[in-house]
Amino acid sequence: MHIVVCIKQVPDTKNVRIDPDTHTLVRQGVESIINPFDLFAAEAALRLKDRHGAKITVITMGPPQAETALREVMARGVDEAVLLSDRAFAGSDTWATATALAAAVKKLNPVDLVICGKQAIDGDTAQVGPEMATFLDFPQAACVKSLDLADQHHLQITRQTDEGTEVWKLPLPALITVVKDVGEPRVPSIKHKLRAKKAAIPVWGAADLELAPEQVGLAGSFTQVVRVFSPPRRSDRILLEGDATQQAEQLYDLLKAAKVPGI
Amino acid sequence: MNYFLSEEQEMIRDLAEQIATERIRPVRAELDEREEFPWEIMKDLAQSDLFGIYIPEEYGGLGGGILENCVAVEQLARACIGVATSFAASGLGAYPLLLFGSDEQKQTYLTQIASGRRLAAFAVTESGAGSDVSAIQTSARRDGDHYVLNGTKQWITNGGESEIYSVLAITDRSKGPRGASFFIVETGDPGFSFGKKETKLGIRASATRELVFQDCRIPADRLIGREGLGFVIAMKTFDKSRPGIGSLGVGLAQGALDLAVEYARKRVQFGKPIISFQAIQHKLANMAIKTEAARALIYAGARYMDTDPADASKIAAMCKVFASDVAMEVTTEAVQVLGGYGYMRDYPVEKMMRDAKILQIYEGTNEIQRNIIGQELNKEYGRLKRSFF
Ligand SMILES: Cc1cc2nc3c(=O)[nH]c(=O)nc-3n(C[C@H](O)[C@H](O)[C@@H](O)COP(=O)(O)OP(=O)(O)OC[C@H]3O[C@@H](n4cnc5c(N)ncnc54)[C@H](O)[C@@H]3O)c2cc1C
Ligand SMILES: Cc1cc2nc3c(=O)[nH]c(=O)nc-3n(C[C@H](O)[C@H](O)[C@H](O)COP(=O)(O)OP(=O)(O)OC[C@H]3O[C@@H](n4cnc5c(N)ncnc54)[C@H](O)[C@@H]3O)c2cc1C
Numbered sequence: 001m002h003i004v005v006c007i008k009q010v011p012d013t014k015n016v017r018i019d020p021d022t023h024t025l026v027r028q029g030v031e032s033i034i035n036p037f038d039l040f041a042a043e044a045a046l047r048l049k050d051r052h053g054a055k056i057t058v059i060t061m062g063p064p065q066a067e068t069a070l071r072e073v074m075a076r077g078v079d080e081a082v083l084l085s086d087r088a089f090a091g092s093d094t095w096a097t098a099t100a101l102a103a104a105v106k107k108l109n110p111v112d113l114v115i116c117g118k119q120a121i122d123g124d125t126a127q128v129g130p131e132m133a134t135f136l137d138f139p140q141a142a143c144v145k146s147l148d149l150a151d152q153h154h155l156q157i158t159r160q161t162d163e164g165t166e167v168w169k170l171p172l173p174a175l176i177t178v179v180k181d182v183g184e185p186r187v188p189s190i191k192h193k194l195r196a197k198k199a200a201i202p203v204w205g206a207a208d209l210e211l212a213p214e215q216v217g218l219a220g221s222f223t224q225v226v227r228v229f230s231p232p233r234r235s236d237r238i239l240l241e242g243d244a245t246q247q248a249e250q251l252y253d254l255l256k257a258a259k260v261p262g263i
Numbered sequence: 264m265n266y267f268l269s270e271e272q273e274m275i276r277d278l279a280e281q282i283a284t285e286r287i288r289p290v291r292a293e294l295d296e297r298e299e300f301p302w303e304i305m306k307d308l309a310q311s312d313l314f315g316i317y318i319p320e321e322y323g324g325l326g327g328g329i330l331e332n333c334v335a336v337e338q339l340a341r342a343c344i345g346v347a348t349s350f351a352a353s354g355l356g357a358y359p360l361l362l363f364g365s366d367e368q369k370q371t372y373l374t375q376i377a378s379g380r381r382l383a384a385f386a387v388t389e390s391g392a393g394s395d396v397s398a399i400q401t402s403a404r405r406d407g408d409h410y411v412l413n414g415t416k417q418w419i420t421n422g423g424e425s426e427i428y429s430v431l432a433i434t435d436r437s438k439g440p441r442g443a444s445f446f447i448v449e450t451g452d453p454g455f456s457f458g459k460k461e462t463k464l465g466i467r468a469s470a471t472r473e474l475v476f477q478d479c480r481i482p483a484d485r486l487i488g489r490e491g492l493g494f495v496i497a498m499k500t501f502d503k504s505r506p507g508i509g510s511l512g513v514g515l516a517q518g519a520l521d522l523a524v525e526y527a528r529k530r531v532q533f534g535k536p537i538i539s540f541q542a543i544q545h546k547l548a549n550m551a552i553k554t555e556a557a558r559a560l561i562y563a564g565a566r567y568m569d570t571d572p573a574d575a576s577k578i579a580a581m582c583k584v585f586a587s588d589v590a591m592e593v594t595t596e597a598v599q600v601l602g603g604y605g606y607m608r609d610y611p612v613e614k615m616m617r618d619a620k621i622l623q624i625y626e627g628t629n630e631i632q633r634n635i636i637g638q639e640l641n642k643e644y645g646r647l648k649r650s651f652f
Contacts, residue, residue: 187282190312190325193274 001054001149003045003113004105005078006129007038009062009069010122023228025122034069037117037178039185042073044147044178045115046186052149055079057108061089061100067201074196075188082108086205091218094123098131100216103209105136113155114175118143129177138175141168145181264555266562272334275316275327279338282307287342294345294468295614300424301346301468308339308350309379317354318361322373328569329503333510333561340514341521344618345468347514349382351507352420352469355626356383358500359429359445363488372427372447382425386416386474387497394631396431396497397439401476403432403446408483410434410446412476415458420625422472423457426450430474431497434490443493447485454479465617498576501627505579506568508626509561512586515622516554519590519597519615523547526601537600546600550593557586577639584632587622594619 011030019026045056058073060066061084070081084100092100105111114136116129126142133140143160150156155170160179170176206216214220238254240247255263268276286307294301308314317332318324325331332354339347357376360368360383375381392398401414412432419428428448435442448455458473488496524547527538537543564582568575594616598605605612623629 187286187307187311188278189310190271190275190278193278194271 001048001052001112002108002110003048003054003056003115004108004111005038005042005045005056005058005073006101006114006116006132007042007058007060007069007073008035008117008120008128009033009060009066010035010120013121018230020230023230032065032069034072035117035120035122037119037121037180039073040180040182041115041117041178042076042078043185044144044176044182045113046077047183048113048147048149049077057082059084059101059104059108061085061092061097061104064203070201071196071199072188074199075193076186077189077192081199081201083201083203084205084209085203086207086216088206088213088217091221092216093221093223094125094127094131095222096216096218096220098128098135099220100206100209100211101128102132102135103211104204105132107204107209110173112172112174114138114173116175116177118177118179126177129175133175136173136175138173139170140175140177141170142177144176144178147176147178147182264559266558268334271327272331275313275325275331276334276338278311279313279335280341282311282313283338283342287339287346291343291346291468292608292611292614294343296467296608298462298467300470301349302424304346305349305379305382313350314353314379315377318357318373318377322369322377324373324377328565329506330562330565330569333506333565336507337510337514337517337558337561340511341518343468344511344515344622345466347511348466348469348621349421349424351504351511352384353379353382353425354507355385355500355504356421356425356427356429358503359385359487359496360447362499362503363445363492363496365484367484368447368487376427381427382421383427383429384419384421384425385500386419386422386428386430388418389415390417394628396494397443399431399433399443401430401432402436403434403444405434405483406480409480410483410486412446412448412454412479412481414476416474416476418461418471418625419474420469420471422470422474423460424470428474429487430476431493432476434493438491440494441491444490445487445493445496446481447487448474448476448479448481452479452481464620465614466621502568502575502579505583505626505632506561506565508622509557509564509582509586512588512590512619512622513554513558513561515590515615515619516550516557516586516593519594519612520547520550520554522610522612522615523550523597523600526604530602543600546596550596553589554593557589560585574639574643577636577643580627580632580635580639583622583626584629584636587619587629590619590622 009032011027012033016030017026048054056078057080058070058078059082064085067083074081084104105114119126141157141159144157145160147157150169153172155174157168159166240250286304313335315324316327320326336347336351360372376383387396389399403410403412430446430448431443433442434444454477456475458475461471527543528536530537561582564578597612598616601612604610
């Protein structure tokens with residue numbers, strides 16, 4: 001089985017600020033981390049590998065520095081990595097990103113399973129995975145919380161929805177996006193770290209993926225950013241403190257004071 | 264300070280620190296409160312390859328030495344020495360095999376220990392034999408191609424949790440110091456069971472338990488080295504392991520210093536952060552001096568120990584005694600810097616102070632370490648046959 005894991009380097013949102021004038025992220029001096037959901041994607045792949053054996057390739061599209069993120073994932077046991085990096089990729093929206101990632105999956109063929117995170121904590125769209133599946137013509141399941149092979153050719157998954165949980169069997173090859181329930185990401189290991197440090201990581205550009213310049217980057221993007229703004233801060237908030245019982249009592253009093261019907 | 268670690272040593276340090284920060288620190292108070300063995304963390308450590316640091320590559324380890332082990336133990340200890348002791352005790356149990364085991368024994372057991380699939384433990388102490396190891400009563404009688412063990416070991420770290428035990432027993436009482444031998448006993452061997460699990464002042468995440476041998480039959484090939492080598496193996500093992508106890512002390516002291524400085528910068532009394540009071544500054548300065556001095560001794564001592572020197576026992580004892588005394592002093596002062604908050608279970612420093620005490624007791628009390636150093640000095644100067652007057 002060959003599994004491809006897609007990871008994205010994102011700014012550590014714990015320390016991120018929004019520029020009040022441009023309304024964009026202030027990226028200077030902010031540490032890059034691996035999108036947290038993507039570590040769970042890698043863990044899901046590693047658990048399949050532990051159980052059934054597999055080759056795992058991790059890919060990311062990003063600037064040359066994104067290579068460190070790839071090595072970090074390899075240090076947890078992922079076999080190989082490919083970096084998609086090219087000036088032509090700059091300015092990609094989710095469509096253009098998914099176009100490049102899907103082309104890379106095709107180049108890595110045969111691929112049985114692609115695993116993405118549920119969403120990136122910066123862009124936050126949760127579109128890249130489903131778009132890739134569409135481009136690849138793979139069956140897909142988003143927000144997967146547990147998974148295992150049903151048989152040689154099928155993956156059985158449980159997914160989280162607002163209504164509850166759903167259980168599906170997907171024919172392989174397939175694409176899934178995962179949530180944190182798939183299992184706590186393992187710690188790196190020294191042996192894998194040493195291997196990751198020495199590993200040669202190929203860098204593929206648009207030409208390697210046989211994509212025309214107008215298919216990727218800003219040129220290949222449909223998203224037009226018309227206006228970006230910071231929503232006004234809401235000041236009418238109350239933070240309840242104390243244990244659950246105390247909080248419930250306070251909440252009751254507040255609702256009562258607000259004359260909520262039925263209380 | 265820069266101790267000029269190699270790239271690989273830094274990698275080991277950073278990974279141990281990551282595990283300490285992400286996996287140990289968040290749960291240490293709970294493990295302490297519940298006196299619970301940290302199995303989840305042991306699994307993380309197994310995954311990380313750290314159990315194999317000092318084990319040769321041919322047995323699945325990383326092929327490092329005492330320095331690499333100390334570097335890792337220090338980082339784990341910075342978060343919790345209960346957890347770090349559980350980790351280090353597996354190494355203590357492995358050393359008799361590493362130093363004197365046959366190739367088959369190493370192949371069987373060291374590979375398991377290196378992968379962290381099974382933990383090891385080291386069993387010498389008995390109710391009547393603490394500092395005086397020669398007073399042990401546990402016996403091993405040869406019976407055909409088996410040995411039969413009888414006796415009770417007390418206060419064995421990782422007892423009941425590990426599955427591989429290096430056990431010291433008397434094989435020939437008439438031979439005195441040459442009459443003891445080391446054996447490997449495995450969980451599940453007939454006649455081997457666990458007795459009382461102790462409740463303790465500190466390192467409560469670490470398991471301390473009695474081992475009971477009642478006509479415990481083990482195959483003769485479980486003997487480590489030869490009959491009669493028991494005390495030699497014990498002493499050589501301690502030479503290897505005592506710098507590691509020192510690094511438990513350095514890590515613990517550093518952990519307490521980290522908290523004390525951070526707290527002193529924030530706590531305001533009389534309108535000022537308490538770090539602006541000279542009395543507090545001097546306390547912190549002394550804590551920092553002692554911690555750094557202990558670290559310098561451990562790193563230099565561990566490096567030296569990796570060259571198999573003739574005066575290993577003296578240096579190993581110095582590492583153990585100095586760093587454990589520093590840990591006791593620094594953690595006690597850390598509680599003082601935090602004042603009443605330091606005394607409360609809500610803050611981690613009271614646990615550090617409770618934990619520190621064990622470092623002056625186990626693996627040979629600090630009095631015994633000073634005896635060793637004193638005796639070695641006496642011999643060394645006796646051999647010099649010259650005067651400095
Ligand atoms: C309002 C808005 C404005 C935007 N403006 C711009 C803009 O001005 N310029 C611009 O360049 N982009 C812009 N974008 C695009 C966006 O920032 C990302 O670049 C987009 O490609 C990825 O979408 P996401 O971060 O929402 O990922 P999601 O779709 O949330 O990510 C889901 C999963 O897909 C995978 N994935 C996502 N990205 C990558 C990657 N690069 N490599 C590998 N795997 C990946 C990961 O597994 C991830 O967990 C904008 C998006 C929005 C919503
Ligand atoms: C939590 C814990 C974990 C342990 N883990 C292990 C383990 O994994 N394996 C194992 O084999 N043992 C283990 N031990 C036992 C430990 O090594 C002994 O407790 C230690 O060696 C001291 O023995 P004792 O407690 O019997 O003290 P004693 O020997 O009775 O000593 C009592 C006091 O007298 C002093 N003293 C004794 N003899 C002398 C002397 N000749 N000169 C000066 N002072 C002296 C001691 O320093 C001490 O202060 C553990 C103990 C504890 C508490």
